[in-house]
Amino acid sequence: MAGVLAPILIYGTLFGLTYVLIALGFTLLFGISRVLNVAYGALYMVTAYIIYWLVVEQGYDLLISAVIAVGVAILVGVAIFLLCVRFAPDPLRFLIVSFMFALLLQYMFSYYFHGASGFVIPSLIPIKGILIYGVSVNPVYIVTAGVALVLLFALWAWIEWTSYGHTIRATAEDPETAALFGIRVRQVYLIVVVVSSALVAIAAVLIVPATEVVPTMWIEPFVIAFVVAVIGGLGNFKWTLPAAFLLSFSQETVAFLYPTSQSLTDIVAFVVAICFIAALPHGFGGLLREST
Amino acid sequence: MKAPERPSARFDWTAVWKRFRSPFYLVALAAIAVFTATTAPWAGASSLPLSLLSPWLLPIYFPFWVVFASVYLAFVLGWGNRLMSPFYFAALIAIFAFVVLAEGAPTSYFALSLVFTSIYITLALAWDFSSGLSGYLNFGLPFFYGLGAFVTGYFAWGGQRYIPFLLAVSLGVGALGGFLFSFPTLRLRGPYFSLLSLLLPLLGLDFIANYWTQLGMPTLGYFDLPFLAPTPGAELVILSVANGFLLTVLYLLRNSHFGLILRGIRDDEDALSSQGIWTFPYKVVAFTLASGIAGFAGAAYALVVTFAGVDTFEFTFLFLPLLIVILGGAGEIAGSVLAGYLVILVYQYTLSWFPGLNLILFTAIAILLVLFLPRGVTGPVRRFIQFMSTPEAG
């Protein structure tokens, strides 16, 4: 019995929390500024490539490189956001332009490394598998899960309890009125973008060592972030955790039932998202919402 | 209060008959008949004493009767005012002009480039009509493109090598797929729908790439498919005729009530639905049509390169049509044709000069264009036209 449940429970929980970490910045950004930033995944990719270049090609120290990479990702994220907001403020064009930025970065990295792909970057956490209840687990995910929990709580505390968090929520509700009350809306957005970019970059630092670096790697974190956000109710980031768990547990269950299929997980994500949208266009958050 | 009357008779057949009998239309009909008769493959045009006009009356132009007939029909049926746009005529002329240019060297790189250009234009037309008009950015269209290619490969390997059948089936499968896909997803509003539709091609790339051997597909893809036509020049004619016909039909739809509703959806869907219009079926029809066209384009592509593989799900088939539509002005339809020739020809030629870098160049230019020219190149022209035609108010 435990042999059946253990992998699903353990992987489900760990991957679920990993998804939380990946999705957190995206949901935050959307919840506050109402933009769907396709380039979000690209920041994940940027972090990974910077670390690769600094550590593997240039030989710098991993920790310092990680910090620099996060910094670069933040800068890129802010730059893209500012450009888009300034010149393409409506959600549809923002979407197209951010998508194109993601493609641009993909092409740039592909070109710079002459099409070579499948790099591996070193990890801050030892990768050797540990056994938990007979299930082989990569410690990377344990640490990631822990960090996810901490950051989730920290973010929530920041938004709900601090006065600046209050400012942010006011801006999210109604930017025009907030501006009338002296809130510096652009500054709020900027800070949110910085935090959002930092979150996805940190996720990359922790997770990417367990996978590989390819020019199309921006797609997966984006898909995860988006699906989690949709299930949770776009903008409703207190529902990120249950949404991520729904996704990870359904994936693990399917993976357990059909162990030979590798990319079934993506399909499951897609199917789950579609079913959710068909049934509950506003996700979990919509269930409890009263007005149209 | 006005008593609700029955809707006015939608069709005025007496006016149609009158037009048909008028001298201008009779001459036009005669011209089309002459053209068709002289270019028909069985007419033996080369033996006729029409040497003065012979470059334009080669049998290879025969399929163009479809385009001429459809334009004629549109006008005779009273819809001519919907086509009276400089962009439409410019696009039609461009299509024909490029065919004529290519016929000088039907097997050259130029002709082949135009073939690819035409396929991209077909995709752009489909995208412009569905997404450009309605504002529902459907990033899933390349999935149906790839699907069309696959269906063609599948049937071709199954022994069915009759080209029209392959094209028709791919169109049908594409349309069916688009129809099914619209149901759960079109209930979402704009940006959410767009993001969800982005998952479709990703799914295609992922699923197909990993699963196709298990589904009984050959490991390297379906190769050795039949050619669409014996020479690139001939292929170009077929595709150009398809584009010309599509352009006409889509332009007519764009300027009809149907198109008006789609534009209303882009402007303010909630206001539209709160005042009595159920928008869902309009969106579904637009997307089904677009997906069918994409399926057709995918089949055409497979038959041009005689290969159907995973590469048809690549992002280039999303990104380039998108760029074309933006450059041509979203919702303008005819702009997609004009911009298509420009963009893809440049793309094809720079592809051979800077492989890899041209993608970066293109993406960067595309970003700049979207940021600074949201209504494409046709935007300023359209505004000018509107300005000139706006009456002075009292």
Next chain:
Amino acid sequence: MSLLTVSHVTRMFGGNRAVDDVSFEMTDNTLAIVGPNGAGKTTLLNLIAGQLHPTHGMIRFRDRNITRFPPWRVARMGMVKTYQIVRPFRSLTVDENLVLFSELRGTVDREEVLAETGLTDWRNYPTGALPFGLLKRLELAKGLATNPDLLLLDEPIGGLSRTEALALVGTLAALKARGVRMLIVEHRLAEILPVVDRVLALDRGRVIFHGSRSEFYHDSAVRTAYLGSSDVGG
């Protein structure tokens, strides 16, 4: 036959009763729904139009239960709401805005609608170019283009100058004279009451008055709740 019957309709948002057990019937006249800010007028209008669904209660239009109908279905049946904050279709011309709806329920003569709302000269202008006063008229025209049996007007003269408002009220009077039935939510009592037959007054979601216009002028509950003790004017 009563045109519109609202029975014990309540709408809650969380613990807040925005509309609290409202009932009224409307036959062949013009009704105004009035009340102070937050009284629930716009919520009630949205409930009637189908954009919101009541937590309790029933709404019948032309003797059919429309409580759970989506807005487009209600509009198809002949009851159309216009927006307080105007929502024109900006990339279309004025005439095209009307074409969208003019074939929905029988054919509506767009020229007539344009003439009635004073927009004839502006018919080919893109709506993005129109000043606010004309946009308010367009909002009315769009409603008329659907050939409605009952027009729900949400603050039709909100934001207009006194002159513009009086002109628009004149249009409403003309519409009323040719038989268009209207339900009007409005703040600006002095200007709107002349075209109104009956008044429904709300305060904090509850009906505090329902009667004729002249009765409204004299009702003390209304005066206290809504107007203090100052004169209604008009």
